[in-house]
Amino acid sequence: MNIININGKSIKVTGSNISVIGDKVYVNGKLVEEGLSGNVEISFKGDLANLNVDGSATVDGNVLGYVDAGGSVRCENVNGSVDAGGSVYCGNVGGDVDAGGSISMKR
Secondary structure (H helix, E strand, O other): OOEEOOOOEEEEOOOOOEEEEEEEEOOOOOOEEOOOOOOOOOEOOOOEEEEEEEEEEEEEOOEEEEEEEOOEEEOOOOOOOEEEOEEEEEEEEOOEEOOOOOOOOOO
């Protein structure tokens, strides 16, 4: 069981593929929250398989696959690629990094 925080609300979830599309949050394809508005802030504790968000996200753990974000991304390590509309603050990234803002990674 993992915990996802959506705009300050903690939700226990099973699964590690997160998608935030419009005003809805999905975990492993299952709707877990909807009706969101404004700047949606997502944070996740644990390791993720993949992350796909319209806005920014913080992962207190690793991403085992890819990250696709419309905003900034803050995480530990990413095994795949990172595509972010904002800045990227991660540990090691195994794939390519495409960022609309600054990039800060371990070397």
